[in-house]
Amino acid sequence: MIEIRGLSKSFTGQDGTVVQALQDVDLTVGENEFLTVLGPSGCGKTTLLKAVAGLIPWNDGDILVEGTPVRGPGPDRSMVFQNFALLPWATVLDNVAFGLRMRGVGRAEREERARDLIAMVGLSGFETKRPGELSGGMQQRVGIARALAVRPRVLLMDEPFGAVDEQTRRLLQEELLSIWEEHRMTVVFITHSMEEAVLLGDRVVLMSARPGRIAEIVPVPLERPRSNDVGALERSSRYAEITAYLWDRLRDMHEEHRPAKVAG
Amino acid sequence: MIEIRGLSKSFTGQDGTVVQALQDVDLTVGENEFLTVLGPSGCGKTTLLKAVAGLIPWNDGDILVEGTPVRGPGPDRSMVFQNFALLPWATVLDNVAFGLRMRGVGRAEREERARDLIAMVGLSGFETKRPGELSGGMQQRVGIARALAVRPRVLLMDEPFGAVDEQTRRLLQEELLSIWEEHRMTVVFITHSMEEAVLLGDRVVLMSARPGRIAEIVPVPLERPRSNDVGALERSSRYAEITAYLWDRLRDMHEEHRPAKVAG
Amino acid sequence: MTAGPRPAHRPGVLRRMLDASLPYQLLTFAVFAAGWELYAREWGGLLIPTFTETVQATAELLGTAELWQAMYVSNQALVLGFGIAVVVGVPAGIVLGRFRALERLADVYLNILLVTPMAAIIPLLVMSVGFGLASRVILVTIFSIVMVVVNSRAGVRQVDPSLIEMARSFGATERRIWARVLLPGALPAIMTGIRLGIGRAVTGMVIVELLMVSTALGGLILEYRGLFKAPLLYGTIVIILAEALLLISVARWGERRLTGWARTTMARSAR
Amino acid sequence: ACGGGGAGTNADGTSSFTVAVIEPDITTVPILAAVDAVRQAGHKVEVVELAEPELAIEGLAKGDYAISAEATSPALIAIEQDAPIKIIADVIGNQWAIYGKPGIASCDDLSGRPFGIFSEGAVATAMAKEWVGAQCGAGKKPDYLTIGGSDVRAQALVAGEIDATPLEVSDVVALEGGTKFAQVVDFGKTLPDLHPQTVYANADFLTGHKAAAQAFVTALVREHAKINADPRHLVGLVAKYLPDEKPADVAEIAKRYVTAGLFDAGALTEQNVQGTIDFFARAGVIKPGMTARDAADLSFLKAAA
Amino acid sequence: MSAVTEHAPALRPRRRLSWRALPAAPVSLAAGALAWELVGHLAGVSFFPPLSTVLARLADLVSSGLIVAGLADSLVNLVLGFALSLAAGLVIGVAMGRYRKVEAALGVYVYALLTAPSLVFAPIFFSLLGEGRGSIVAVVVMYAMFVIVINTASAIQSVPAHLVEMARSYGASERQVLLRVMLPAAAPMIMAGVRLGVGRAVTGMINGEMFIAVVGLGRVVTQAGGRFDGAGVLAVLLVIIAVALGAVALVQAADRRITRWVPRTSRGDR
């Protein structure tokens, strides 16, 4: 359960100009909810996620996770980074165990837990490989395993499947859904793809840019579990309806903001 | 018109292992045809395109463009690169004029032609910006303008919209279609997206990996011009049929090759 | 970096002062000067002047024609020698970066040039070329060219290979590829090499004068040392260092002007 | 530290101290032999080799070293700046001479020709300039080229880079293999009162360790006497302390030194010390006004004689 | 590199292999040696003897034990000085890279001292440390440390921000971020600085031995110079270069171990 109240955040650029990345954002993410976030480039999605993770300070407002105000990174939340953020010199095993190590978990225990998670994301046998030897999709699975290894209550995912080809992406989506269905936790998932947002989320948050605000929250009335037949889901008319609606909304926002892209 | 006959190409890696990137590829691209190429990662799509562009030597076979054997890069072909390949230090104008400059076209003429093309891809007003100040989609439009500025008979495009968000991608697809419909030329277009392959192509070439071969050529019986209503096209049943067929074929190839991903 | 609400208004005057670098520079300077003064007063010998004496001597030197004459003579070697290092070193670095086979052959010699104690070969050089400007120029060149070559080579390696391929796809000749792709692309690294090279060139300029051709600034140093005029000795050294830093700042400024584009694409790289 | 000069007194009354030598050559060998003699008398002596006379002077002034020997001028400059240093003996007489390419016989022949000198303040430079000032015709002046190190100047002369330069005897002998140089002027004859290379010591050491200092000076005088009696003694010493020198050259050098009477530690007198001081004052290296009493302590030489 | 069709597939790989099979360094060294020998004979001057003369002199010097004794002495200076430079260089470099204030405070001085002709500071070392090992080690440090500092600082500054952020999101402490993320990530560039540093250390060692206290190999060079023994100077120089290349090779070996994870293509010049 995450409560965000009146969150505002601005950046002062190197040239002294101030960018209002988030303005007055109110958002409540329910216990064990899978929330997806969509929005044009530069609308503040990453900023929002990092604030919840406790990685950046903000100007105004409050963030509560499980009722406790966020003051910094904590063991209750973990993050999957858009660009993987794997340590290139460490093996898969060490990368997955990294979060546990930072928390002072002993070697034997952290390796055992890491091995479990490596098996869960289907990478058994790759424990001693380094990230450079893995394909993009496999790298991202390492990032997910690392985030899950610390058994967080809240999982924050920043465009985790952005850099992955379509076939691999589909496999990863199915895997994420089945992990979530089995282990249940609160998930905030940022994406650029409407299809993905609808396929995965209980609700889709649409954000608008400059300043970053929540434009609309769209509930997704597709039944769970969804992991068994993603293909059928995609051919359902409900799915097509929501996707079309999101497409229109986003196109509007995109048109509005086209000139502003020069600045980014 | 491009004729490829019995093309084979192997790479010798730094460790001495030999990768057969292309084996015995036969392919004829018709005059003014829009051909799209789909295939799993590493199947040799880029290699094929670069061979046609005359950028790499090959081991066996022949390539004829408009009846003339390819011996190196030539003014009849130009290429749009997957990663844009813009000169970061040059302005938009200079980047678009680059190909003309390499061909010794005088300053006044090349700038005039560059300005025309900048207008065509909708970037008027950005002539003096540098690539770092443009969004990804705008950068790719500069790359396309540069390729078109030399008035090639053959346009070779390597995943040109791979790095662009979905909304921008749609805009670019529509623009490319209308440019092609107006100016007509032979296009070979590589993509990872089935939807894109179907939307743009007269025929879709499916390639399989290790060694790279042509697995199948799928004709796309959708009428032209397609640029006016892409949305309607996407909702047509014929479109859905072809896409579904391609999806199945690709999934099969992908499954076959999954263990091999370790090597890449 | 802790999370939590922070005031939205601009940082106060005090904050901005603490963030600027000048106060820290001044602080270290003060500590350094005080340490020097104390040490020289307590334990200083004939060749260790106090800080204040050195400052006085520096000011005094700056008013003498002798110093400016020496600067003029020394800098002739610097300008010519470093000019040659750039004119020869940049193309050489580009060639080595572009053609691997050549580079594999030349690599040993670059390494040797990098590690050879030049002081030991100065006599040889002077004997073969004479005591005139030529040997000073050559030495400055040898001192600085390695940095220029090595960095230019690295710069060419950093140039995105797809840009070269792109240029070739438009039928660019090798010459055009050099002028329009390799040189501009490698420019940031080349400028770094030039900056480091300037430092080495100044060293070379002084060393050759110190060890062999005792004219100009090196001659002044030897003279002041021989006569135990410690304040003037270190005053001269201060002036040489100041010149080096000045030249490096000029190079930095030029670098920023020439390679402004690099900042937008490598926002997060060093400084 | 008990006593000056980085020196200490041992339990049995003997001293321990450090002697600094600068790039030892043939002229230094008798000093090394004297050190060994002092060691035999029970004192503990350490020898360090330094690269520059300035460093030795610095160490003497601070009291790190007790005794050193090299060019006289830096010692005088240091004494002028109140450093506790005293000249106590001679290393070698004035062995400098200007040598030139064959055919050069006088100062006028050198007018406008490249002439190698060491830096300002060095004794050879001062002598050469004084000679030029006195001997050259009006408006005639060689083209001075400043070159560090007598060996490099000699090489430059051989290579034809310069037409003339002041050289030491040992350099001349080492180079004489092929070409013969013309001796333009012998400063040993024109400036016999000048002692460019002397032994000097830390003043506190001299007062605190009289016995050790005396032992050293006495030993040095004795070594010089032995050499003058038989040049082969010097050849033997060189073989012992500088095994790399070419024996043939050494024999030749020794002969010339002995013939010219250059090895005479006891040659220093009030007059010639004053003469040396006056020479450097004339050359502008030190200010006028210093007396032999300020600069030298010749009591050890007197006791040794 | 032109795009030419090749109809003889077998030809090219074999040709390329034979090219690779030739070890580049020995071949070019042999060519250099030959050139030296020829120029030496043609020039016929005492200060630039041909290689064979130099090698003969080297054999002399080695058999007389001079080189070996000098070398041992020099190596001690080198190892001490380099170890100090490495330790201090890493600490200062990391501090400068990590804390902007440290960089502001020290940056100018580091650049000034990198530029300075270190020999002119000889009197200072001499005054502080005397003529013994201390001064020579100080000269070595003076030569080697600042390259290491500057490379380390910019290596630390260019560690990808997202890795640091990732570590912090798992609650890593400042120390953990430094040890587990920044140092490993910066290792390749730091090692490049160390490689430059070790070369400079050898130069520093020789200069210290030639211009402060006359010991070790520096003493052998100085004495040979004093005897107009050109072949001797060059012989010792060969030994010095060999020592330097050996030291560089050692660092490279360490580098390869430390940065094994770096993908081959981006390893740059090695």
Ligand SMILES: Nc1ncnc2c1ncn2[C@@H]1O[C@H](COP(=O)(O)OP(=O)(O)OP(=O)(O)O)[C@@H](O)[C@H]1O
């Ligand atoms: N460190 C920073 N300094 C200055 N401005 C920043 C910084 N980080 C982000 N911004 C600005 O804040 C705004 C929001 O950025 P954010 O990264 O949250 O966007 P986003 O929604 O994640 O975009 P994308 O979809 O492209 O990842 C942008 O305008 C960006 O330029």
Ligand SMILES: Nc1ncnc2c1ncn2[C@@H]1O[C@H](COP(=O)(O)OP(=O)(O)OP(=O)(O)O)[C@@H](O)[C@H]1O
């Ligand atoms: N320069 C090269 N050296 C060695 N092997 C290469 C080289 N270029 C390509 N290959 C190999 O050739 C095969 C085909 O590569 P190619 O780049 O054509 O694939 P692709 O179909 O374009 O893949 P992608 O969709 O990932 O871009 C791959 O297995 C690749 O590893």
Ligand SMILES: [Mg+2]
């Ligand atoms: Mg983002």
Ligand SMILES: [Mg+2]
């Ligand atoms: Mg490709």
